[in-house]
Amino acid sequence: MTPGDGRAVVERMLDEAGIRINGDRPCDPTVHHDRFYDRVLSEGSLALGESYMDGWWDCDALDRFFDRLFRAHLDEKARSPRNFWAAFLAGLRIPQSSRKAFEIGRRHYDTGNRLFQAMLDKWMNYSCGYWKEANSLDEAQEAKLDLICRKMSITPGMRVLDIGCGWGGFAKYAAQRYGAEVTGITVSRQQVEFAREFCRGLPVEIEYLDYRDLKGSFDRVVSIGMFEHVGVRTYRTFMRVVQHCLKPTGLFLLHTIGGNRSVDSIDQWMGKYIFPNSMLPSVKQIATATEDLFTIQDWHSFGEDYDRTLMAWHENFCRGWDRLRQLYDERFFRMWRYYLLSCAGAFRAGRNQLWQIVFAHFDVPCSCPRIR
Numbered sequence: 001m002t003p004g005d006g007r008a009v010v011e012r013m014l015d016e017a018g019i020r021i022n023g024d025r026p027c028d029p030t031v032h033h034d035r036f037y038d039r040v041l042s043e044g045s046l047a048l049g050e051s052y053m054d055g056w057w058d059c060d061a062l063d064r065f066f067d068r069l070f071r072a073h074l075d076e077k078a079r080s081p082r083n084f085w086a087a088f089l090a091g092l093r094i095p096q097s098s099r100k101a102f103e104i105g106r107r108h109y110d111t112g113n114r115l116f117q118a119m120l121d122k123w124m125n126y127s128c129g130y131w132k133e134a135n136s137l138d139e140a141q142e143a144k145l146d147l148i149c150r151k152m153s154i155t156p157g158m159r160v161l162d163i164g165c166g167w168g169g170f171a172k173y174a175a176q177r178y179g180a181e182v183t184g185i186t187v188s189r190q191q192v193e194f195a196r197e198f199c200r201g202l203p204v205e206i207e208y209l210d211y212r213d214l215k216g217s218f219d220r221v222v223s224i225g226m227f228e229h230v231g232v233r234t235y236r237t238f239m240r241v242v243q244h245c246l247k248p249t250g251l252f253l254l255h256t257i258g259g260n261r262s263v264d265s266i267d268q269w270m271g272k273y274i275f276p277n278s279m280l281p282s283v284k285q286i287a288t289a290t291e292d293l294f295t296i297q298d299w300h301s302f303g304e305d306y307d308r309t310l311m312a313w314h315e316n317f318c319r320g321w322d323r324l325r326q327l328y329d330e331r332f333f334r335m336w337r338y339y340l341l342s343c344a345g346a347f348r349a350g351r352n353q354l355w356q357i358v359f360a361h362f363d364v365p366c367s368c369p370r371i372r
Contacts, residue, residue, distance in 0.1 A: 006037035017072035019065065026061035027068055033057070045075060049269035049342075053334050062338060063311065066345025075267075100277050101210045102187045104229050107276055109166075109188035112327060116167065118320030119313045124167035124198065127225035127255060128306040128354045132372070137312040140305070145173040148222060150371050151298065151358055152251045154178040158219040161185075161245055163211050164226025168195030168204065175202040183216070185209040211241055220253075221246050227256040229278045232264050235289035243293045248361055251368060252294065256281060257306070258353040274339050280352065294359035297368035303347050303354040310344035 011021055020028045031037075033056040039047045051057060059065045069075060120126060121141040129140030130147050148170065154160065156179030162171050165184025168191075174180040181203040186192055187210060195206040221242050230238045242252050259280035265271065266279045281289075290296070317324075317336060325333070346352045360366035 006041050007034075009041060010037045013074055014069075017068040017074055019068055027059070027064035029057050029059040029065060031057045044268070046268040046272065049273065049335075049338055052338050053331050055334070062341035063307075063314075063344040063348065066342045067348045068345075070346055070349035070351045101212075101229070103276055104278065105186065105188035105191070108274060109186070110190045113167070113190050113194050114327065115317075115324060118324055119317045120167075121169075123169035123173060124194070125169045125224075126166050128257075128302070129309045129312075130302065131305045131308050132302075137309070137316070140309065140312075141169070142173070145170055146177070147371065148224070148253055148255065148356070149174055149178050149180075151356070151369060152220045152222065152253050153369060154180050154220060157181065159183070159217070160220045160222065161214070161216070161218040163214075163221065163223040163242070164229075165191070165195060165206060166225070167191050168198040168206060170222065170224055171195065171204045171206070172199045172202060175199065175204050180220075183207065183218070185211065185214065211238060214241055214245055216245060217247055218245050219247055219250050221250065222253045222255070224255040225257070227254055228280060229275070231277065232262075232279060232281070232285055235281065235285060239289045239293050243361070246361065248364055249366070250361070251297070251366070252359040254286075254355070254357045254359065256286075256355055256357075258282060258286075258303075258355050260351065260353065270339070273335055286357070290359060293362055295362055295364075295366070296357060297360050297366060298356075298358040298370055300356040300372065301353055302356075303350070303352060306352070306354045307344050307347040310340050310347065314340040314344070 007021075014021065022028065022030055033051070036051055036056045039051055116124065116126065121129070121138045123141050123145060125141040125144065128144065129137060130144040131140045132143065134140035134143050154174060158180050160174055160180045160182045162182055162184040165171055165186050168184060171182040171184045175182050182205070184195060184204065184206045186195070186206070186208065189208060192206055192208045199206065227238070246252055257280050259282050262282040262284050263279055266275060271278065314337065317340065321333060343352070347354070358368050360368065
């Protein structure tokens with residue numbers, strides 16, 4: 001390919017999505033480096049993200065850029081040989097081990113509590129809010145917490161297990177508002193430190209623990225935004241652990257991002273910089289993992305709410321950057337914006353989904369409220 005050919009190819013591809021290089025709309029990227037085109041064509045999504053981090057291109061509205069890109073399926077059409085082999089090899093890796101489970105804690109959730117405090121709501125929820133009647137991020141996240149408690153019919157004194165408890169938002173809410181006794185586990189040391197202080201004085205225990213080491217019996221089990229880190233080869237293991245921990249008449253609520261297709265790896269850039277050893281489950285994969293273990297009582301989809309949640313996080317992050325820049329460099333700033341806005345575009349385009357699924361033990365008669 002001669003110089004200039006790469007630009008022509010990229011321009012033709014972006015034209016399919018209604019995107020113009022150096023155009024005058026917010027969704028149009030401005031390219032600063034001539035090598036951008038060949039780099040993206042040879043390395044796909046990894047190069048697209050890394051070249052943005054390197055300052056090779058800019059875009060006033062990355063969320064709109066990615067919305068158009070995903071609607072036109074350009075990420076699939078532009079899949080490079082290197083990305084193909086990276087995804088193939090990822091599928092051959094050993095199942096998620098306990099050691100790998102703690103890597104996501106170190107590399108992502110331990111990025112810094114000050115970062116997440118600046119970005120998240122007052123309950124420190126790092127998962128999709130519920131915007132049905134909400135006008136702010138705080139309202140949307142509190143509505144999500146209340147929705148979960150009502151779906152699980154939590155009553156005072158119930159023992160509730162929170163797998164992937166984050167900074168303790170759900171645990172604190174369920175204990176304060178519904179009188180539950182909550183045990184939360186996480187693979188992030190910084191989350192443990194924060195959550196224990198956040199929930200001080202409440203019947204809440206926070207443990208630094210992989211889910212495979214869980215013991216005990218609980219009336220309710222909830223997992224909010226953690227299943228994305230489990231890995232397809234251990235989905236069944238995860239479900240068996242939940243089944244073992246859940247009392248015969250108990251309910252299990254899974255809150256997870258989902259994908260429209262079954263995959264065994266994540267986008268290469270996202271896996272390298274944001275969520276290592278992670279992937280999005282499909283309907284088929286969840287159903288297969290729970291077969292003969294649980295029955296599905298309710299399946300609630302509201303992925304459009306994640307677009308709004310991510311845009312609120314992005315606004316908070318940018319507003320708080322002056323206080324954060326002493327902890328992170330400008331490349332991190334670009335990386336984090338790219339992460340939040342590309343995900344917002346993916347949800348807006350319907351590429352990603354958000355599901356709340358309520359399960360009961362297999363062949364155990366159960367009555368579950370249908371709450372929206």
